[in-house]
Amino acid sequence: MQETLQTLVGGLSLGAVYALVAMGFSLVYRTMGLVNFAHADIAMIGAYAASTFYLTSKLPFAVAMVVAIAVTAAIGLVIERVLRPLENKDFDLMLIGTIGFGIVLQAVAILIWGTTGRAVRSPVRSAPLDLFGVRVRTYDLLVMAVAALAVLGLAWFLARTKRGAAMQAVAMDHEAATAVGIDVGRSNALAFSIGAGLAALAGGLVGPMLYVDASLGGALGIKGFAAAMLGGFGSIPGAVVGGLAIGVLDSYAAGHFQGYSVLVTFLVFTAAIMIRPMGVFGERTVSRA
Amino acid sequence: MTRSRTPRPRADSRPRTAARTAVCTAAALAAALTACSAPGESDDDTKASSGPIKVAVVNAQSGQLSSLGDWEYKGAKLAIDEWNEKGGIDGRKIQVKLFDDQGDPTTGTNIARRLVSEKYIAMIGTAESAVTIAMGPVLQQAKIPNITSGQSDGLVALKSPYLFLNGPTSTTYDSTLAEHLVKDKGYKKIAMITNNGSFGKGEHDAFLKAVKELGVTPSTDQVVTTDQKEFSAALTKIRSTKPEVIFIGSEEVEAGLIVKQARDLGITAPFAGAAPQGTPVFIDTAGKAAVEDTIVSSPYLSNDTSAASKKFAAAYEAAYGKEAELHGAKAYDGANILLTALRTSNGASGEELADAIRDTRYKGLLGDFRYDESGVGITKTTIGVIRDGELVPQR
Numbered sequence: 001m002q003e004t005l006q007t008l009v010g011g012l013s014l015g016a017v018y019a020l021v022a023m024g025f026s027l028v029y030r031t032m033g034l035v036n037f038a039h040a041d042i043a044m045i046g047a048y049a050a051s052t053f054y055l056t057s058k059l060p061f062a063v064a065m066v067v068a069i070a071v072t073a074a075i076g077l078v079i080e081r082v083l084r085p086l087e088n089k090d091f092d093l094m095l096i097g098t099i100g101f102g103i104v105l106q107a108v109a110i111l112i113w114g115t116t117g118r119a120v121r122s123p124v125r126s127a128p129l130d131l132f133g134v135r136v137r138t139y140d141l142l143v144m145a146v147a148a149l150a151v152l153g154l155a156w157f158l159a160r161t162k163r164g165a166a167m168q169a170v171a172m173d174h175e176a177a178t179a180v181g182i183d184v185g186r187s188n189a190l191a192f193s194i195g196a197g198l199a200a201l202a203g204g205l206v207g208p209m210l211y212v213d214a215s216l217g218g219a220l221g222i223k224g225f226a227a228a229m230l231g232g233f234g235s236i237p238g239a240v241v242g243g244l245a246i247g248v249l250d251s252y253a254a255g256h257f258q259g260y261s262v263l264v265t266f267l268v269f270t271a272a273i274m275i276r277p278m279g280v281f282g283e284r285t286v287s288r289a
Numbered sequence: 290m291t292r293s294r295t296p297r298p299r300a301d302s303r304p305r306t307a308a309r310t311a312v313c314t315a316a317a318l319a320a321a322l323t324a325c326s327a328p329g330e331s332d333d334d335t336k337a338s339s340g341p342i343k344v345a346v347v348n349a350q351s352g353q354l355s356s357l358g359d360w361e362y363k364g365a366k367l368a369i370d371e372w373n374e375k376g377g378i379d380g381r382k383i384q385v386k387l388f389d390d391q392g393d394p395t396t397g398t399n400i401a402r403r404l405v406s407e408k409y410i411a412m413i414g415t416a417e418s419a420v421t422i423a424m425g426p427v428l429q430q431a432k433i434p435n436i437t438s439g440q441s442d443g444l445v446a447l448k449s450p451y452l453f454l455n456g457p458t459s460t461t462y463d464s465t466l467a468e469h470l471v472k473d474k475g476y477k478k479i480a481m482i483t484n485n486g487s488f489g490k491g492e493h494d495a496f497l498k499a500v501k502e503l504g505v506t507p508s509t510d511q512v513v514t515t516d517q518k519e520f521s522a523a524l525t526k527i528r529s530t531k532p533e534v535i536f537i538g539s540e541e542v543e544a545g546l547i548v549k550q551a552r553d554l555g556i557t558a559p560f561a562g563a564a565p566q567g568t569p570v571f572i573d574t575a576g577k578a579a580v581e582d583t584i585v586s587s588p589y590l591s592n593d594t595s596a597a598s599k600k601f602a603a604a605y606e607a608a609y610g611k612e613a614e615l616h617g618a619k620a621y622d623g624a625n626i627l628l629t630a631l632r633t634s635n636g637a638s639g640e641e642l643a644d645a646i647r648d649t650r651y652k653g654l655l656g657d658f659r660y661d662e663s664g665v666g667i668t669k670t671t672i673g674v675i676r677d678g679e680l681v682p683q684r
């Protein structure tokens with residue numbers, strides 16, 4: 001029992017990070033119908049940026065995170081601007097473009113920060129909490145709280161603000177949205193920069209839990225992508241459910257199948273996708289191609 | 290299949306002959322290529338040549354194992370630069386080129402073919418046993434001696450007369466460690482956590498065999514994957530067996546994460562492991578407090594153990610502005626052995642060079658190298674302990 005709960009707690013903390021990554025994937029997909037394959041590498045840049053401002057510039061962790069989010073949001077804007085001429089013209093090229101940006105970002109990270117990577121110390125110093133023999137790291141609680149706030153903030157933005165509503169409108173029918181005077185380009189740019197900001201949030205938060213190097217994106221990206229698929233690509237609540245599910249599934253698979261855990265995780269994932277191709281919260285897909 | 294073939298033998302036989310011809314041509318081409326490019330077989334490759342001696346360093350320069358690859362390259366480069374400053378070998382400069390294998394065996398085999406076609410005389414690296422094993426057959430066929438930094442027993446199992454290790458094998462590391470834990474420390478409850486990669490698997494098998502021979506069965510034997518990031522399931526199981534010590538068989542970063550998470554889960558038992566557990570990356574990833582009292586089996590504990598290691602560390606510091614460690618020292622020894630063999634054989638290549646390496650007796654930073662038929666030159670390690678974030682010899 002204790003072991004089961006401990007495994008659950010461990011899975012939830014990384015699951016919260018996967019949920020953040022999945023949210024970024026979903027937001028861009030929802031607005032543009034585009035899978036941003038550079039997303040995971042933006043998260044890696046975010047992790048590096050946060051660790052640099054935190055460790056080298058000695059900023060408080062929260063401030064370092066905000067700066068890192070601003071940096072990646074700017075990167076998101078640049079990517080969208082470069083891809084914009086292709087919008088509604090060559091969808092495949094846009095996809096390949098995002099893959100290209102991912103590779104560029106990895107190369108840039110190696111140029112700036114080198115190949116060795118760095119360990120980030122936890123900004124929370126207090127000892128883990130002990131709940132009936134289950135140890136809960138205070139930093140994990142912080143990660144889950146920040147992730148929850150981000151989810152609520154994004155949901156509020158999409159449902160209650162004018163810009164958010166405009167983005168929803170573009171997602172549903174971009175021609176109609178253009179007709180009523182919504183700037184589709186600006187809406188896409190906003191989606192891209194918010195998505196990139198979410199990536200930095202995920203990357204920055206995961207830094208003290210893992211190890212920051214140029215391959216971090218690979219570790220986060222595959223699980224985050226799977227989480228988005230499992231939840232229903234494009235759905236924000238789906239991203240959260242998918243992220244937590246993948247995190248917990250991963251954790252239990254590790255306990256029961258040890259060396260074969262990755263295989264088991266993805267077999268379960270494949271089975272789930274076969275049963276429900278649209279994911280848990282599957283909406284109709286946005287097809288702009 | 291057979292039934293459909295019988296009524297139409299002609300139509301079927303033609304494409305098969307064509308395919309066979311294609312295969313034959315390809316095979317002939319491949320044979321011709323390897324024959325042409327094998328060093329030592331054509332005249333301009335042997336001692337008569339006066340051009341630079343081409344030596345390749347293959348190591349990961351990107352990916353999670355890149356720090357390892359970086360240390361190895363720095364160590365090897367330092368040795369080669371020192372030889373070049375002294376005038377090279379018979380007046381010939383040693384020309385070194387670095388190849389990035391990304392820690393990936395497929396990339397490695399492609400590089401191996403490039404080394405053959407570009408007529409490299411010898412290869413230093415890689416630090417990854419799996420990559421070295423993948424490259425082995427190609428290099429053996431082309432008779433290119435390889436001094437690897439890998440330590441897996443799988444390297445010995447390859448039985449290539451062109452493959453040499455620049456350090457001990459996992460068996461040496463782990464039998465020394467197991468003996469220390471069981472005999473010197475008297476530990477009876479030993480938990481194990483290893484990964485299922487080539488390094489971790491080697492460590493798992495070697496350590497398990499060693500402790501069982503000493504009459505100890507591990508309290509639990511947890512296997513994780515190489516890209517796992519979250520270890521609460523395995524660590525909770527380990528905690529429930531209340532071990533006195535935990536053997537860890539995993540590379541630097543992952544091992545660091547395991548130890549960090551173990552401490553957060555309230556596991557206080559010390560960890561014990563081999564080479565990766567003595568590195569700064571392991572210590573940084575886990576945090577200084579978490580790795581206190583880690584028991585490390587290593588042929589190179591610190592830069593202060595001998596006059597030779599002090600001299601090496603000073604040269605390393607001067608060249609790179611960084612502190613030297615085990616992997617740099619290993620690669621430095623390996624490169625020196627290769628260069629010594631090149632000098633004694635007057636810059637030979639192929640079989641002659643491999644024999645010269647086997648005959649080389651070298652007093653290195655890691656100990657006295659004496660190669661046997663298996664390509665292993667060193668069979669001793671010492672036990673160290675991490676105190677205040679530094680690896681120091683066990684008293």
